[in-house]
Amino acid sequence: MIVSQKPIEIVNILTHSNRIKTFYLKLKDRIRVAPGQFMMVWIPDAEEIPISISYFNGSTMGLTIAAVGETTRQIHKLKIHDSLYVRGPYGNGFKIPRGINKIWIIGGGYGIAPLLLLAKKASSMNVKVISFLGARNKDELLFYDQFKLLGEVFASTDDGSEGFHGDVTTLVEKYLSVSKTDLMYACGPEDMIVKLIKLACNHNLNLQASLERLIKCGIGLCGSCCLDPLGLRVCRDGPVFPLKILVKLNELGCYYRSPSGVKVKLSD
Amino acid sequence: MSINVSLGALSLRNPTILASGILGTTASSLIRVYKSGAGAVVSKSISINPNEGYKTPVLIDLGYGYINSMGLPNPGLDEMIVEFKVVKSKKVKLFGSIFASDIDEFKYLASKLTDYVDALELNLSCPTKMGVGLEIGKIPWMVEETTREVYKKSKVPVIVKLPPLVTLIDELTLAAEDGGASAVTLTNTAKAMKIDVFSKKPILQGVYGGLSGKALKPLSLACVFKAYEVLSIPIIGCGGIYSWEDAVEYILAGAKAIQIGSAIVSEGLGIFKKICIGIKKYLEENNIDKINDLVGLAHRR
Numbered sequence: 001m002i003v004s005q006k007p008i009e010i011v012n013i014l015t016h017s018n019r020i021k022t023f024y025l026k027l028k029d030r031i032r033v034a035p036g037q038f039m040m041v042w043i044p045d046a047e048e049i050p051i052s053i054s055y056f057n058g059s060t061m062g063l064t065i066a067a068v069g070e071t072t073r074q075i076h077k078l079k080i081h082d083s084l085y086v087r088g089p090y091g092n093g094f095k096i097p098r099g100i101n102k103i104w105i106i107g108g109g110y111g112i113a114p115l116l117l118l119a120k121k122a123s124s125m126n127v128k129v130i131s132f133l134g135a136r137n138k139d140e141l142l143f144y145d146q147f148k149l150l151g152e153v154f155a156s157t158d159d160g161s162e163g164f165h166g167d168v169t170t171l172v173e174k175y176l177s178v179s180k181t182d183l184m185y186a187c188g189p190e191d192m193i194v195k196l197i198k199l200a201c202n203h204n205l206n207l208q209a210s211l212e213r214l215i216k217c218g219i220g221l222c223g224s225c226c227l228d229p230l231g232l233r234v235c236r237d238g239p240v241f242p243l244k245i246l247v248k249l250n251e252l253g254c255y256y257r258s259p260s261g262v263k264v265k266l267s268d
Numbered sequence: 269m270s271i272n273v274s275l276g277a278l279s280l281r282n283p284t285i286l287a288s289g290i291l292g293t294t295a296s297s298l299i300r301v302y303k304s305g306a307g308a309v310v311s312k313s314i315s316i317n318p319n320e321g322y323k324t325p326v327l328i329d330l331g332y333g334y335i336n337s338m339g340l341p342n343p344g345l346d347e348m349i350v351e352f353k354v355v356k357s358k359k360v361k362l363f364g365s366i367f368a369s370d371i372d373e374f375k376y377l378a379s380k381l382t383d384y385v386d387a388l389e390l391n392l393s394c395p396t397k398m399g400v401g402l403e404i405g406k407i408p409w410m411v412e413e414t415t416r417e418v419y420k421k422s423k424v425p426v427i428v429k430l431p432p433l434v435t436l437i438d439e440l441t442l443a444a445e446d447g448g449a450s451a452v453t454l455t456n457t458a459k460a461m462k463i464d465v466f467s468k469k470p471i472l473q474g475v476y477g478g479l480s481g482k483a484l485k486p487l488s489l490a491c492v493f494k495a496y497e498v499l500s501i502p503i504i505g506c507g508g509i510y511s512w513e514d515a516v517e518y519i520l521a522g523a524k525a526i527q528i529g530s531a532i533v534s535e536g537l538g539i540f541k542k543i544c545i546g547i548k549k550y551l552e553e554n555n556i557d558k559i560n561d562l563v564g565l566a567h568r569r
Contacts, residue, residue, distance in 0.1 A: 003330075007466050042324070224293070261293040261341060
């Protein structure tokens with residue numbers, strides 16, 4: 001664990017699309033990473049943001065970052081040999097229970113990124129992996145080829161440039177009529193997660209999903225990422241939650257809290 | 269053997285309290301902490317209008333403590349009242365923390381919140397907030413005047429939270445007592461900072477933050493010890509309490525109750541119960557009936 005903001009050299013950069021890049025960092029500290037955990041990432045004069053880990057081999061860590069705001073746009077300007085300040089890893093990741101033979105991995109948008117580590121881990125445990133990846137277009141089907149090496153992959157794109165033209169949850173629903181799974185894992189937009197929770201309940205399937213809320217401190221102190229009605233913290237109790245918790249989170253799909261803590265409706 | 273305590277008119281099921289600023293924005297998190305064993309919970313400090321606080325990074329983990337510069341984020345008075353109604357419906361012992369930039373604002377907040385809380389805690393000492401008002405906590409006459417004005421507007425006990433200024437703490441706490449405070453919380457975090465040697469800049473966007481956790485404990489403990497010698501109102505100890513031993517130290521120094529914040533990171537929410545069990549055992553082993561008989565024992569010479 002890296003406890004406080006520490007600059008780590010970027011040794012490689014993979015450009016997926018004009019808005020998504022993966023930065024590879026060479027770590028000197030010995031750390032352990034579970035699939036689904038995240039790092040707090042910072043560069044001077046910008047904000048510190050939570051980023052999930054898409055690659056880790058014991059010394060090199062991959063952080064997949066979409067340029068969606070001021071800070072991430074600044075990070076995208078960095079080059080090899082520049083540094084990213086990181087601390088972490090934090091949070092509870094995906095768990096692969098014993099006795100599981102076959103899993104489905106469902107990723108939407110850059111939510112695909114943390115699922116690659118999960119797919120690798122499952123595969124190394126001889127668990128059969130089937131992946132459902134959805135993105136805006138072919139380029140943003142992150143790590144598409146790597147997922148293919150780990151098992152069967154079903155893709156969907158918003159523009160139809162690869163795979164099914166439409167929604168990844170529709171793809172999952174279709175597949176449900178011909179097959180079943182022991183456990184579904186998901187990371188992606190909230191409406192996708194909400195649909196999958198309903199699917200899981202209706203089809204009596206199990207699910208673990210990674211959630212997103214405003215994370216400030218990253219260590220479970222400040223409460224900015226608390227979820228109603230249980231007061232669970234995304235950064236500390238999550239970001240990955242099991243179905244029995246997910247079904248109780250009545251704020252999912254309805255609202256989140258702003259930096260001040262004011263409720264913001266998700267439909268807005 | 270009972271570990272319930274009374275702070276003036278307030279009675280608590282046990283002496284452990286969630287410190288302000290920690291997990292205290294939403295009803296659900298306040299209820300969760302109370303259910304996990306706290307004797308009372310203090311909300312995040314509330315202002316009249318919503319406040320976003322500082323931009324991240326807002327936290328530095330030093331290993332021996334934390335520096336935070338949250339900057340008092342809160343959804344504002346009206347939204348917090350909605351949350352407080354939910355908290356109170358669950359019979360949670362709730363203290364509402366308030367901060368303001370002048371006495372009129374303090375009075376307004378107190379008059380609006382007094383019906384929804386068991387006590388008000390005046391944050392006169394947050395080291396991270398920009399602007400005027402929070403420097404009040406180092407000027408005794410301002411502490412007294414602010415406390416008195418809030419006291420007049422409040423139907424519930426008023427607790428004053430002060431900064432860890434060891435050399436000034438007797439004057440500051442006496443000022444709070446004279447102003448009508450039912451108790452004082454000693455202490456808030458200490459003004460602190462960290463500079464990144466690579467970029468040659470302070471890491472926190474607010475430059476200064478508040479030091480909490482293990483590094484703060486000796487300082488806050490000295491404040492409690494010193495204030496106990498001059499005060500007649502109860503003291504709530506706060507700063508780096510991680511274990512029952514830390515809690516007992518504060519009680520021996522003169523605290524009747526203690527607040528817990530930073531330790532939640534490493535000890536989890538079970539810390540409230542764990543500390544209560546430890547205190548109970550300590551009382552038994554020392555043949556002491558109640559916490560009250562332990563308060564201030566370190567002052568015997």
